[in-house]
Amino acid sequence: MPPSNKSHIRKEEWERRLHDVHISRNDLNRLVMDYLVIEGYKTAAEEFSREADLSPSVDLESIESRMNIREALQRGDVAEAITRVNDLNPEILDMNPALYFRLQQQKLIEFIRQGRIQEALEFAQEELAPRGEENPEFLSELEKTMALLAFESSPLAPPAIAELLSPGQRLKTASAVNAAILESLSQAKEAKLVGMLKLMSWGASMLEEKADFPKLDVIEGTFN
Amino acid sequence: MSARQSRSASIPIPAARNIENVISMPFSTTPSALSTTRPRLISNTRPLTVHGSPDRGAMSTSRTNVASSPGRPVTSGSYSSIVARPIVGSNNANHPPFEPRIIRATSSPAPPVNPIDTTCLPNPTPPATARVRRPSTGRHTNVTASSASHIIRPVLTPNASIPAPSGGASLHASPQAFPRPAYLDHSAFRDLIRTNATVPVQFTEPLQVQRTLTGTTSNAPIPAPYPYLRRALSPAIDSDDEGSASPPPPAVSNTTSSKGIWSGKATFPLPTRWSEMDRHASLSISADGRDLTFCGPSCPGDRDSAAARANEPIPPACGIYYYEVEILHKGNKGHISIGFSCNDVRLSRLPGWEKHSWGYHADDGWSFPGHREGNPYGPVFDSGDIIGCGVDFSQNRAFYTKNGTFLGMVFENVGTDLEVYPSVGLRHTGESIRVNFGHEPFRFAIEDHVHSAKNRVWSNIQSTPINWHVLRGESAKYGEVVEGKKAGTHDEDDDAKESLRKLVFGYLAHHGYLETAHAFKAQCEGKPTTMEDSEFSDARDDEEDMDMDEGPSGSLSSIDEERSLRTRVNIMNNVLKGNIDAALDQTCAHYPSVLEREQGLMLFKLRCRKFVELILDASEALKKVKSGDAASHERGRDTTVATKVDQEGGEMMDDGGAMDVDDPSPEAQTHTSNSPSLDVSSSTTSTTGKKETTSRSPSSSSTASSPSHSSSGSALAKAALHNALKYGQTLESDYKPDTRPEIRSHLKRTFGVVAYPDPLAVGGEVAEMAGQEARVRLANELNQAILESQGKPAHPALEMLYRQAAACVAELGTQGVGAAAFADMSREFLDS
Known part of the structure; x- marks a missing residue:
């Protein structure tokens, strides 16, 4: 063990925790819709509204x-x-x-x-x-x-x-x-996904000081 | 005040009541009850009849004990009617004749008779010597789920008081139960923060035990499902949605692992009373655990004091923790200190004088940060004042309030390395205080305070620059060293935007949102409708632009990829429509290895589904016969059914045809010349006849199998049923040798569908097995299997991002990083 008192979280345990995180497909779809709307992907937002059966939060024309x-x-x-x-x-x-x-x-x-x-x-x-x-x-x-x-x-x-x-x-x-x-339009200025990246960066940096845990390559979606 | 004044060690305490009646009212354990029942609400909404003298200002309302809801059949003196309902013994403080307190013998400050914390016991248990500090099983937890709403309800109990301990008998206090204070709703860990300790929290508990418990379905020891951490209560965790979005649990998990919520602390208990054990002998604690009175002779020495700590440490996962203390009697000198201490601090010192303790002193208004040299901090305080005391774990600082006024932040490094407990110290005879750990509404507007602190912390987090090395899964330190891949002005915004497009595109492709993916891609690389892909690209950005173009489109760049995506979407659509044969054929043609995975598990599941579809068709046909009969009685016509069925069949055929057109591959032919992996199913298809396989649609097969117009509906129905059962028999015999438990149970549940004439209408497990949800689940499984067979992750990176972030935040919370409590992902990202 290293001299630090960092705790070590094994991969199996970490994966179990990831599995336990409660997030539904619908939640993720809404995050994606939020992104498409705020970033101005109008056509994509229209298609997504249809394919994922989601109503966009704003009038798509305003996009x-x-x-x-x-x-x-x-x-x-x-x-x-x-x-x-x-x-x-x-x-x-x-x-x-x-x-x-x-x-x-x-x-x-x-x-x-x-x-x-x-x-x-x-x-x-x-x-x-x-x-x-x-x-x-x-x-x-x-x-x-x-x-x-x-x-x-x-x-x-x-x-x-x-x-x-x-x-x-x-x-x-x-x-x-x-x-x-x-x-x-009472819309957030920034897509929630942007906030998520920021939180991820903050959280992983903070936790690195406290624990050894499996690091995710966020862009690829795979563990290093 | 006057009521308090009359207190003394000599007050006679009636011992008339049976101990069971005054034992702690059970604590609530249901999260819903906890979250909906707030002290403030209760005291405001319940009709209270105030009999007591409101001589304590605002506190008197909630302190009013001699009150009852008029409608309730509680009559004073009718003691027996009270017995049955929850009683809050301590609510009788103002009732003149009796004091619901335990007064300890002042002359002999012997160790507590029963040095066991009874507060946490949620359930009336008979006095027993073998009482444990915390129940280690869940057996107490369900007792009071429904009683949470009565918890604070004051009960008119003229005789309510606590039997005095006689001789060496066990002492049983009557602690006052209260729901989680409302301000803690701002913590992301709110569902884990509890005012009781009924959860089996044993720090020595072997991990395996914990695991086993969480692994089982209904006995999971986490009563409050933490949104991030919730263990699936049923195997089909995402059945409520469009399908599983979660990674499968790892097969084996009997490993040792780190400390943290999963290895012991399943919940965060809050302080609920002063600890019987952890107090100086000169202090007596009232029966409800809230009052502290200095009973011995005043401390002689310059330093001698008497302190008490709460029964639980403060969980940093609160983010901000707050409690209030009412000064009942300041005494002559007012040597009262209010604050915090760790449990290694001597109880013979005022909080703030010793290392690991912090205090605010009544006599001079000074604050003491752990040594005897204090600093001027706030005003002095006196009898009747209410002093609030909080820790902000996002800064590891403390703050105080006096009568609802904020006095400012004070101290540093509070609770950075050791757990801190609320603590109060007294020095002289007659000094007494009463604590409010959330038993009553607070004087200070703590909710507003926490809310603004939360916003501050969150915007801090959100303004922390993104560290791309961290996001790529590298060490942050590594990032510092190699910093500067792009100098200066190239801002992270571009990186973030590019990455997000990749993530979003990957997500759309993963789940087969084909048209959205196309539109998104077109917009990203085509016309400059987005800022990033504008017509400008100076030298600096050239390279970046190239990257961007490859970003979202990279995975779609080749025609093969494009086709693969379309095929995958087609297969999923076929499963969703119930065209299992088509899905099987396509999978077999394009991803044969998928069907072989896990010894043909996927193939097995698809075939089971095929059987269910046949049964559904049969039941549908039968329904039509019945409604057709009814119709024919009415209209005297008999041909309706046949035509209807015909039309249906025709539509289905068209559907199948459309699929084929979409898909360039000629799997319309492949199904007859089956590949090896389909051998099993081919045997069945051949038994059920060629017509069915060609037409793909079970219902159309039944149509086709009967000469359309001349046949009656009932013949169709019969044929359909026959068809289905035959398929089922083959299925059964094909898988007889397979003894894998999952195969057996899945098969059993599949055949269970047969027992019902209309499986979809049955509800429950049968409908779950038969309905659209099951198709969705199967389609997702198949999709995942196909992606994995292509060497792609089973889950979109976007989803992994969310899960990883949530797991990080949760771990930070359990490691005592208070700011994590204010990184509330579900509220910030999911609530709309």
């Missing part, structure tokens, strides 16, 4: 409009996204000035990306500057964005600034909008 907004942002079409969000529910942006600012900032970034410098400047002065005065956080974001103009596409730009032009920035904005829409 589609959510996905359209996402796509618009990923294309860089911020104006389109804003229109669609307002079509869906005008309160989403009204109630959430930070999100609205973020969208406007994204719009500015897209102008700069396209080299429409004149428009970018006008837009920044008319739309963003007044908001920057209201809120110091907005102001610093605005300053950061405007710095893009100085560096243009120079490779010397500091990462924090160059990052604004990356697809990651679009994704982040799209994620934030998606989360806000989900929230407005």
